[in-house]
Ligand code: SF4
């Protein structure tokens with residue numbers, strides 16, 4: 001399996017976000033029933049690897065058609081703002 005890249009994340013308040021790009025090495029999506037970014041975190045400094053583009057390390061949304069064995073097998077994903085954090089915009093219920 002390959003880990004998909006995060007093409008874009010609009011949640012600039014997240015500590016892993018610089019310039020609408022995620023720099024966490026591997027994020028987790030879920031728990032159900034919400035496809036939120038569980039790695040979303042706000043603190044006073046930026047984290048992650050500035051030279052790396054974030055990838056999806058694990059996903060608990062078993063009802064998404066891109067999910068296989070609790071891993072995301074989409075070509076890539078996008079993340080956007082949610083009411084209290086960030087959501088996977090590529091989530092697609094079967
Ligand atoms: S909200 Fe999630 S996808 Fe977006 S920058 Fe933060 S960790 Fe990355």
Ligand code: SF4
Pocket residue numbers: 029035056059060061064065066067068071072073074077088089090091092
């Ligand atoms: S596209 Fe589906 S399987 Fe991939 S991270 Fe988003 S919710 Fe999980």
